[in-house]
Amino acid sequence: MKIGDKIRHIRKANKMTLNELALRVDSDVGNLSRLERGKQGYSSDLIEKIAGALSVPVSELFSSNEPDDTVDSYSVSSIIKKGRKDVYRIDVLDVSASAGDGSPSKDVVEVIRSIEYVPDQARVIFGNRPESSVKLINVRGDSMEGTIEPGDLIFVDVAVSNFDGDGIYVFNFNGDMFVKRLQKVKSELIVISDNPRYREWSISEEEMPMLHVSGRVMLSQSQQFRRHG
Incomplete structure (x- = not known):
């Protein structure tokens, strides 16, 4: 089943009009109508918004299974119960990470337990x-504001367990967890907050044994929601 057909079937199963969907995803009704009829392409941002409005994972919109017309609605919980194996599943990283002052519980809020993608999209x-090397964290602190906004999801490559060139890392230093930019200058690592209100600090060569890298941040995804009615 094509993605436009899948969106239309799930929308109707949820008893949602095209106008209501357009309002929820902040898009033009005509564009969505053409998308459902296969007359127009789509962006990843629009697909994520549509999946959120329909309360299904993005992967469900790309799945080939025919929807059951006797079912009133689709839900994340019902999809999980099916135990689908044709997805690329990313789970929450099993550490507390701070993008603020280093407190392991203050600056992280667990909003999402996992995200699923169809393999081609992943x-x-x-x-x-491999999916086992990619984990996610929901960041609440503001020290990386401008690059990683409060509430963003960050995707972390946990296969990286040591400093591997300048970049943004999730790491433990002397018992505190951080999400910060690391930059090597001579024999020191400079710890940088992209928010200029936070001062940078350094990890000396003698302090390196206190540094434990949990992974390197690959990308972030906004979790901002717009309420329409």
């Missing part, structure tokens, strides 16, 4: 990394 986003 390959475009994450390359050939």
Whole structure:
């Protein structure tokens, strides 16, 4: 089943009009109508908004199974119960990470337990990394504001367990967890907050044993919601 047909079937199963869907995803009714009829392409941002409005994972919109017309609605919980194996599943990283002052509980809020993608889409986003090496964290602190906004999801390559060139890392230093930019200058690592209100600090060569890298941040995804009515 094509993605436009799938969107239309799930929308109707949820008893949602095209106008209501357009309002929820902040899009033009005509564009959505053409998308459902297969007359127009789509962006990843629009597909994510549509999946959110229909209360299904993005992967469900790309699945080939025919929807059951006797079912009143689709839900995340019902999809999980099916135990589908044709997805690329990313789970929450099993550490507390701070993008603020280092407190392991203050600056992280667990909003999402996992995200599922169809394999082809995951390959475009994450390359050939196996799903076991990609984890996610929901960041609430503001020290990386401008790059990672409060509430964003960050996707972390946990196969990286040491400093591997300048970039943004999730790491533990002397018992505190951080999400910060690391930059090597001579024998030191400079710890940088992209929000200029936070001062940078350094990890000396002698302090390196206190640094434990949990992974390197690959990308972030906004979790901002717009309420329409």
